[in-house]
Amino acid sequence: MKKLFTTLLLSGCLATGYAQQPPNIIVFLVDDMGWMDNSVPFSGTMQPLNHRFHTPNMERLAAKGVLFSNAYATPVCTPSRVSLMTGMNAAHHGVTNWTSPNRNNNTDNPDSTFAPAPWNINGLTTRKGDSAAVYATTYPELLKAAGYYTVHVGKAHWGPMGTPGSNPVNFGFLVNISGHSAGHPQSYLSEEAYGNLPGKNTVQAVPDLEEYYHTGTFLTEALTREAIKAIAYPISRKQPFYLNLAHYAVHVPLMGDPRFLKKYQDAGLDPQEAKYASMIEGMDKSLGDIMDYLEEQHIAQNTIIIFMSDNGGLSLHPPRGGEAHTQNLPLRAGKGAVYEGGIREPMIVSGPLVNTPGSVCKQPVIIEDFFPTILEMAGVKSYHTVQQTDGRSFVPLLRQPATVDDQRILVWHYPDKWIPGDGPGINYRSALRQGKWKLVYSMRDGSKELYDLSTDIGEQHNLAAKNPTKVKELAKLLSNQLRQWNAPMPILKATGTPAPMPDGQQ
Template sequence: MLAVIITANVSCNQKIIAQKKVAKQPNVVFILIDDLGWADTSPFGSTFYETPNISKLASEGMKFTNAYAACPVCSPTRASIMSGKYPVTMNTTDWFGAPQPQAIEKNIKNKKNFPLLPASYISHLPLKEETIAEALKTAGYNTFIAGKWHLGEEEKYWPEHQGFDINKGGYFMGHPNLNRKLDYDGYFSPYGNPRLEDGPKGEYLPMRLAAETNHFMEENKDKPFFAYFSMYSVHTPLQASEELIEKYRKKREKLGLTDEVGKEGNVNVRLNQSNITYAAMVEAMDIAVGKVLDKIKELGIEDNTLVVFFSDNGGLSTTEGMPTSNLPLRGGKGWMYEGGIREPMIVRWPKVVEPGSVCATPIISNDFYPTILNALHLPLIPSQHTGGKSILPLLEQKKMENRPLFWHYPHYGNQGGAPASAVRDGHWKLIHWYVEDRYELFNLKDDIGEHNNLVKKNPKETEKLKQELQAWLKSENAILPQKWNN
């Protein structure tokens, strides 16, 4: 049919070109921030950190107030986004590089620190999984990643072998390479990154990754593309420009802020947002995001570009400098409480998503895969995205049926968290802590901070959620923590 049309006259050809331009598949720009807490941006309640570009994005799109990462640490959540599966389905349940139980078991001192032996896990995204990048590439999309990957140590598991045409900065490391002996300067060039050429000395990584993303979009503005802008920010090491640090030093002094610290279990937890370097990093992240959003508008592709903004786990509020606070949420990165898994999420898609809208329906990171396919009118792959469900109806201001969401983290987090599984169904959330075989039940509608354990007051709801959680774990062949061998 196309060959016949091409032999027509010039005016007819011009019409065909115009039609093809109008019919161009939508682009997808997926912005994933590392370790950004639910309350770390202005539209989600922060008054110390300044994020005008993210605020503008929220005013132009839909803000999700109950969006969840599939895990309280990074690699499993990132694997869930790429695969559309729960991490437990692939047994990718801990951050890639965490010690396996065999290594823990060798040190007898660990019996005191780890009352149970944590579960084993697979430390790479299996190549048999058809990633969202591979699915879109098959559909004719040009695919690109700028930034963090952290889904396998060996090169064969890196982005260019998982569906990405261009890889700018994605390899096995989960944070910028700060190694003074080798002159690698973390967030500042030289980066020591095998997938990102060094820029001028002192170049700041977020701005470089934004520039790489903008160059890719400019080169592909007339073709459908998938740009995965996966920032290393705001993960440690804490580094930012002296100009922004000084800005927040003055702001902290003006507001009379001090570092307020409490307790979460046996570890300290930050109770307020006052860290000046972290604040500078958040604003720098916002500036980089703004550069990408501005480029989309400059290229005239804004109406035909689906933009997703998300984080891979909760903010770092315990240990490792505890630079941020997730209040009113409890806990943070590495914890099964809301502070570890509830994320800031915004979706902008002009002519589909109502500007300034808010959605309170719970969603999870596994949902992105089928949602993107659904939004682009591409066939779903039910055998692949088994843990996700398309939330396109929510983007179109329609309702979705309630469904339970699940988590399984049978490990000890570096941040003080312990092995646990959880389920949220409606407003109810049940956590099973394996070390003491203990359950906690919370009504998140009335108690977003998870202060009141209602297990004893609501035995019927507790038993219902127990059965849901146990049935799910069984269906997923979940590996559980074990007692030590004597």
């Protein structure tokens, strides 16, 4: 059921009360989209994979805004989404892996060496004292209190069924369309009622879209139409709005978007890759439809759009169950990894704060930066949160995209097991980036890798042996930060103690 609350604005601060209309803000969030899964040259030059995809509306957005070539999320979805909502790093909020639809269910795969880390398996909550969950103030709550009409459309995945995290309304959204506890759709097809079929498991079925059943409307298109209908209301009232358009695309199950599939089949792509490419283009059409609507309503000049993905593309080596369908080259690995292919994301920001349309920002930013950024964009200068936030506003980068801060550290922490098997793989790793240097730490064997991303974006040349002083320095920075945040660590079965920190200490 759609949750629509039209008794608005607990603060009594209507848009008409502002001296100047605050900007509308849209976060356009894509699921599992890799850095290379588009026709925008985020690396600076067109790469082979860029030629495979057709995303003219991403190109259009980049021409109007700032392209961030070093934008980061976390290795998997729920940690990114909780970081976005709370402004906290995943090591800090403790939701380090994806949450199950079922409460108190640890999604880590079993391991012969480690018992699971004590991470917050019940996700994000609004209630102090909820077990295995992070209690935090979200920025949609603060936007609503400041007079914004807040809308969520699409994937939520902040917590299991029966917890506050399963319902976006609990986090400050006046409207929720199709957001619940599931991390992917049961089906993208209206002919399958988006998974709502009698006698079938409907835990992952997409709610709220009954009017589109059996109409031939692909899920991405249905959500786009609903988003446009939802924001028509505040536009008619001349009230600023925040739209969280969080597509289920392009997460598995792979289902070709019939509007675009044939051209990729005709181009000779592998059947799975053709389906994936068609889903990418369907997502891009959604972006274009939103941009067109803003222009038709004459509000495009006062609307900020932030385009982002929640983690890297699904690129498993070897593939698991035939699921892998994309690459991230020249980046290493993909979803689930703290290597660049799992965390570096396509990010573009357009709107009235951009001084130089078509510019590129190389300064590294990370998903928890969205929290203070969006509040600054909205003009919300004074607010209280129950949590200590970690993000830094990137509004100054929109005005001066050439700014460089090579002292800031970015941290990724994945003390979990996503891929089955006991090999080195991509599980149980942390990473830190400072300037051009990136350290990767394996909790399984204590090894450390050092990469110079300015010359080795693919992380192919481990420089740890040649630079022991830099390794020690970065390992200490990473360890200190993880301790400060009380980051969860996997438990060694042999001793019952947490795995050592990167500096070798507990």
